[in-house]
């Protein structure tokens with residue numbers, strides 16, 4: 001459920017017509033809905049009832065400070081994958097004690113910053129990383145709270161680029177190797193073993209792979225208990241899918257219920273952390289873009305818009321499908337069978353392919369479901385300034401990131417003497 005909808009013939013974000021935002025801020029421009037972010041966060045949070053839990057928004061899905069601030073105010077924690085994301089969370093008013101630090105390639109500097117800030121848990125992805133975290137912690141005179149990320153080897157049935165819990169993926173530690181690693185960790189002076197976790201992929205549309213993963217992680221928990229290694233935190237990562245077109249992703253409530261049922265059946269009382277990114281932010285954002293030209297080709301027509309792959313990479317990177325609609329319906333336009341493409345000099349530069357769209361030059365189009373993995377993947381390819389970002393809250397509109405200026409794009413560069 002989101003708070004974007006037509007009233008008569010105009011598409012609104014909450015109480016604000018999208019065409020009014022485009023007029024004021026220009027295009028291309030990302031627009032986020034405060035009420036939608038809030039609603040999606042609350043569904044996860046409330047599904048847990050009394051069960052001890054943390055909902056840690058995956059910052060890599062959308063790191064805008066205002067988005068993080070909205071979630072922080074609701075009580076969210078954050079899942080980060082870099083020192084940069086930690087800095088963002090702190091700048092947005094988030095507390096390090098609510099942060100979990102994931103990722104396969106943490107540098108010594110990032111580990112030190114995370115420990116100094118006091119993050120709740122570092123997710124360990126290899127024996128080598130464990131050694132490094134121990135060494136950094138000892139050099140700082142800290143004890144690093146850690147959990148080991150298990151690779152449960154389950155197939156999430158999603159795009160191969162966003163499947164992360166298969167044996168052949170770079171993520172996590174095989175379940176069979178985990179007990180040995182936990183024994184090592186328990187003996188390290190700079191390490192405090194507190195948790196265990198997994199994250200099997202993104203845009204999952206079924207509950208079953210999550211359940212398989214939980215069972216496998218709990219098998220490890222049971223093995224550890226025999227060795228008297230007791231944990232307090234179970235982190236199940238993110239991955240709940242959203243509806244882009246006709247997918248039927250699990251309701252977060254059903255997903256949480258399914259997990260809690262497994263925990264109860266197995267007499268497990270660990271606090272649960274979830275790290276949803278897409279499920280909270282995906283349908284809370286749209287991209288506004290103006291039609292520049294209609295170009296008729298021998299095979300099909302091209303609707304050339306002012307947003308491109310540098311603004312929204314998902315179609316080029318994952319062949320992702322995003323709904324594209326006209327912001328204001330009518331006056332009547334001729335229906336086109338077309339590709340919606342940007343100005344970037346790549347054939348992979350498309351927003352949508354093989355669509356039926358009735359638009360003309362000057363019209364405003366809206367690319368939906370881009371609140372996650374949208375702006376965060378934007379680049380300056382072709383020396384294009386990245387778009388503005390706007391947050392709508394009721395009838396209020398806030399520019400939460402100014403459009404970049406061309407001069408900013410090369411201000412850090414120098415000419416030779």
Ligand SMILES: *Cc1c(COP(=O)(O)O)cnc(C)c1O
Nearest residue numbers: 058102202238239275276277278
């Ligand atoms: C990407 C990622 C997430 C968020 O995934 P979504 O599919 O956006 O929910 C959570 N945890 C980890 C470790 C991740 O890498």
